[in-house]
Amino acid sequence: MNLILLFPDDFTHGDTVCLRDRRRVEHILRIQKAQSGDRLRVGLVNGLMGEALVTETSADSIHLSVHLQYRPPPASPISMILALPRPPMLKRCLQTISALGIKELILLQSARVEKSYWQSPQLREEKIREELVLGLEQSCDTRLPNVRFAKRFRPFIEDELTEHVATRQALIAHPYASKPCPHGQTAPCVLAIGPEGGFLDQEIEAFSERGFTGVTLGERILRVETAVPYLLGRLSDLLPDC
Amino acid sequence: MNLILLFPDDFTHGDTVCLRDRRRVEHILRIQKAQSGDRLRVGLVNGLMGEALVTETSADSIHLSVHLQYRPPPASPISMILALPRPPMLKRCLQTISALGIKELILLQSARVEKSYWQSPQLREEKIREELVLGLEQSCDTRLPNVRFAKRFRPFIEDELTEHVATRQALIAHPYASKPCPHGQTAPCVLAIGPEGGFLDQEIEAFSERGFTGVTLGERILRVETAVPYLLGRLSDLLPDC
Known part of the structure; x- marks a missing residue:
C-alpha cells in the first residue's frame, strides 16, 4: 500500500478523515508504523492525490487531516x-x-x-x-x-x-x-x-x-x-x- | 503444463521413458486425460523437444516412447x-x-x-x-x-x-x-x-x-x-x- 485510498464516506467534515476499517488502520499502524504528526500519501478515489497528516490514532481508528493537491498519473490509452x-x-x-x-x-x-x-x-x-x-x-x-x-x-x-x-x-x-x-x-x-x-x-x-x-x-x-x-x-x- | 519436461533419469532404455512421479503422472492422466495411443508434447531438460507416444498407463506410472526432433525456442538475450x-x-x-x-x-x-x-x-x-x-x-x-x-x-x-x-x-x-x-x-x-x-x-x-x-x-x-x-x-x- 504505497498510497492510502480514501472514499467520500471516510470524510467526517471538510478535510478531516476518520478511518475505522481494519485493513487500512492495521496497515498504517503496523506496516507503516505511523504516529500522530506523521504524513502519509493519500488519494481520493477518482480524484486528486496528496498528503495526510496523522492527527490521532487509536487501536481501531486513525484521524487524518488531508490536503489533496495533485493529479493521479495519466491513464493507459x-x-x-x-x-x-x-x-x-x-x-x-x-x-x-x-x-x-x-x-x-x-x-x-x-x-x-x-x-x-x-x-x-x-x-x-x-x-x-x-x-x-x-x-x-x-x-x-x-x-x-x-x-x-x-x-x-x-x-x-x-x-x-x-x-x-x-x-x-x-x-x-x-x-x-x-x-x-x-x-x-x-x-x-x-x-x-x-x-x-x-x-x-x-x-x-x-x-x-x-x-x-x-x-x-x-x-x-x-x-x-x-x-x-x-x-x-x-x-x-x-x-x-x- | 503445456510440455512434459523429461529428465535423463526418466529414460529406461533408448527412447523409452517411464514416469513414476505423482506430479507428472496425475497431470497426464487427470488433466490431459491421456490414454495409450495418445501423443504428448515433451522435451528433454536442456535438450530437444518433440512428441511422446503413450504406450502404457497405470494409476502410478506412464510409459512413453519419445521422439525428440526440434529445438526449444531461442533464449532471451x-x-x-x-x-x-x-x-x-x-x-x-x-x-x-x-x-x-x-x-x-x-x-x-x-x-x-x-x-x-x-x-x-x-x-x-x-x-x-x-x-x-x-x-x-x-x-x-x-x-x-x-x-x-x-x-x-x-x-x-x-x-x-x-x-x-x-x-x-x-x-x-x-x-x-x-x-x-x-x-x-x-x-x-x-x-x-x-x-x-x-x-x-x-x-x-x-x-x-x-x-x-x-x-x-x-x-x-x-x-x-x-x-x-x-x-x-x-x-x-x-x-x-x-
Missing part, C-alpha cells in the same frame, strides 16, 4: 477485453490491470472459459472492487477502472464490438498470428486477450471481421497473469501511460 | 540481476523468468532485502528448480535458467559486476531515473531490478559507476512480480526472444 480467467488468476489480473493504469476492462465469455467461473464469488462487485483498489494503492493511482461483463460471446461481438473499434487501433493477442505485437502505442488502442488454451479459430475470425489485427508474442505459451503485464509492457509508451 | 524478493513472490518470479526465456539470473542482497529471506526453504536448490521447471512446462521450453546467489552486495558489485557489463548493455530499473526504459532490445543486455522500496541511492550509484544506465517505468510503483514481465515485455524483441 489501452482498453482491454479479457476472456474471463480462472477465479484465482482473475484476482491477480485485476490487481495488475488496475496497477498498470488500464481504465476500461471487459471480461468476456469464450468457448474455452468454463461457464462455472461466472458464478464465482470473486466476480461480485465488491470483490472486484477490492482487487482494483489494491492495484491503485500499490501503484499510486486513484481512478478505478470500469469493469464490465460480457457473459455471451456472440451478442457482445455482434452488437457491441464495432463501437470499441471505431476510433481506436484494435489488437488481439494470438499465438498463431504472424505479426509481432507492436511496441510503444501512444494512440488509444483496444487489446483482446484469450483464455488459457486461446480463443477458438472462429472466435479469432469474429474479432478479425470487426477490424482486430492478430498479434503474437512468439511461440512461448504464457499464463494470462504473465501475458497481461508482458503485453502491456510491450504496448505501452511511457509518456502517456505512466 | 536478457540476463537479470534481481534483488531477492520475499519468498512467496520469489516463487512466482522464478516461474515467470523461466517462462519468458531468461537463462541467467542472479539473486542479490541489497539494503532493503530482509536478511531472513536468505534462510527461506524457498531458496533450496530443489525448490528453485521446481519453480523453474513449472515455467518451462508452461511456456514450452527445455533449457533451465542458471540461478546464482549474491548474498553480499558490495563484494558482488566490486568483484563481479564489471564482467557482466563487459560486452552488454546494462540497465537498472529505477523509478527516479529520467530515461524511459527502452523498447525491443535485440543485443544481449543485463537488467537489474531492485527490491520492494527500491535500491538505496548509494546502491544505484554503485551500479552506475560500473556502467549501468538507470531507466524508469514511469511514476507507477509496481510489485516485483508485475515489474518483471512488464520490463521484459518492453525490452524484448520478438524475433530473438520468442
